[in-house]
Amino acid sequence: MEKKSFKQFGELDIRSMLVRQKKIEKQKRITLTSKEISELLAEGIVTIILLLLLNVSITVLLSGSETLKGIIWATKGAFAQELNTDLFWSLSKFVIPIFFIVDVGVLYWRLIRRYRQMQLRHIISELHYIADGNYDHRIPFELSGDLAKVVTSINGLVDSTVAAIEDERKIEKSKDELITNVSHDIRTPLTSIIGYLGLIEDRQFHNEEDLLKYTHTAYVKAKQMKLLVDDLFEYTKVRQPSVPINTINFDMAQLVEQLAADFELEADKNNMTIQVNANPVSIKMDGDTEKLVRVFNNLLSNALKYGKGGKNIIIDVEKVGTEAVIAVRNDGPQIPKRSLDQLFDRFYRVEESRSQETGGTGLGLAIAQSIIALHGGYIYATSDNHWTSFIIHLPLKRN
Numbered sequence: 001m002e003k004k005s006f007k008q009f010g011e012l013d014i015r016s017m018l019v020r021q022k023k024i025e026k027q028k029r030i031t032l033t034s035k036e037i038s039e040l041l042a043e044g045i046v047t048i049i050l051l052l053l054l055n056v057s058i059t060v061l062l063s064g065s066e067t068l069k070g071i072i073w074a075t076k077g078a079f080a081q082e083l084n085t086d087l088f089w090s091l092s093k094f095v096i097p098i099f100f101i102v103d104v105g106v107l108y109w110r111l112i113r114r115y116r117q118m119q120l121r122h123i124i125s126e127l128h129y130i131a132d133g134n135y136d137h138r139i140p141f142e143l144s145g146d147l148a149k150v151v152t153s154i155n156g157l158v159d160s161t162v163a164a165i166e167d168e169r170k171i172e173k174s175k176d177e178l179i180t181n182v183s184h185d186i187r188t189p190l191t192s193i194i195g196y197l198g199l200i201e202d203r204q205f206h207n208e209e210d211l212l213k214y215t216h217t218a219y220v221k222a223k224q225m226k227l228l229v230d231d232l233f234e235y236t237k238v239r240q241p242s243v244p245i246n247t248i249n250f251d252m253a254q255l256v257e258q259l260a261a262d263f264e265l266e267a268d269k270n271n272m273t274i275q276v277n278a279n280p281v282s283i284k285m286d287g288d289t290e291k292l293v294r295v296f297n298n299l300l301s302n303a304l305k306y307g308k309g310g311k312n313i314i315i316d317v318e319k320v321g322t323e324a325v326i327a328v329r330n331d332g333p334q335i336p337k338r339s340l341d342q343l344f345d346r347f348y349r350v351e352e353s354r355s356q357e358t359g360g361t362g363l364g365l366a367i368a369q370s371i372i373a374l375h376g377g378y379i380y381a382t383s384d385n386h387w388t389s390f391i392i393h394l395p396l397k398r399n
């Protein structure tokens with residue numbers, strides 16, 4: 001079985017690649033404290049007393065005003081005539097039920113209003129608990145109406161905030177790793193440059209041959225530093241979502257054949273052959289040829305550098321539906337399975353010594369992956385005892 005590594009651009013965006021472990025709390029109704037129950041009872045008792053006093057006052061007022069009596073009498077007569085019943089002529093059967101209905105409505109309204117205030121206090125208490133750093137906690141109350149919408153919005157806001165904090169931490173960690181890796185890769189050649197130039201400065205060379213050797217070594221190390229800086233600049237540039245893509249229509253099969261011809265001399269030096277298979281022979285598509293050339297240059301360079309012991313490099317170009325599928329294969333040593341998943345990580349090298357004599361900057365495949373993603377495609381790697389393959393999927397038409 002061959003193992004496949006498949007990493008999309010923007011892998012650091014952990015919202016889409018990692019599943020967050022959340023503390024899920026069962027929703028429950030708000031449980032009032034004994035103090036709150038006492039407040040609610042006191043509210044009810046005070047309301048009942050005030051309503052009784054109000055009812056008595058209204059009754060006294062009605063009994064002392066002939067005008068109001070006339071209005072009430074006319075109202076009862078209208079109801080009795082309209083509904084054809086004597087029910088409304090009785091004071092106990094007309095006024096008292098009306099007072100009772102109004103009093104119950106007012107009592108219910110005041111108790112519900114106070115209960116809503118208590119619910120709001122509980123929600124605010126939960127918010128303070130979350131604000132104290134308990135970001136895995138969510139407001140668990142089962143509510144209805146507007147308060148339910150408020151709680152849902154608050155929980156969603158907390159989720160978004162926690163996700164943003166996690167992303168920020170990942171970004172900071174990524175920056176620290178980047179600085180560490182760059183510092184390591186720059187310090188090594190810089191130390192050699194300073195050392196050899198120091199020997200020249202102190203005239204610790206015996207002849208001109210030693211002098212040329214020291215200057216040549218310093219020059220080679222300086223070129224390594226420049227290569228690293230160039231790759232780092234290119235990597236940061238292609239990682240920007242706003243990086244411009246100079247799209248033109250071109251023939252992918254013809255482009256690959258030209259690149260293969262450019263590498264023929266180097267392949268001969270390594271006793272390897274490069275073969276291109278295109279189906280169909282012409283595959284027209286949209287893309288930035290300058291950036292895509294960088295991708296294929298990197299893949300072919302890696303095939304020649306790390307495919308030692310192999311004899312063949314095969315490039316297959318196919319049109320599959322609305323995609324162009326390009327596979328760059330070599331029959332060199334197999335890539336270890338543990339390394340496949342990390343091939344497209346920046347600064348990762350299969351050989352662990354991080355020597356720039358045997359490896360590059362470790363940014364080539366990360367840059368290649370970013371360029372492919374800018375075109376709306378993806379790249380992955382497979383490796384077994386026979387072939388190591390880098391397979392690219394690119395859309396023929398760019399949206």
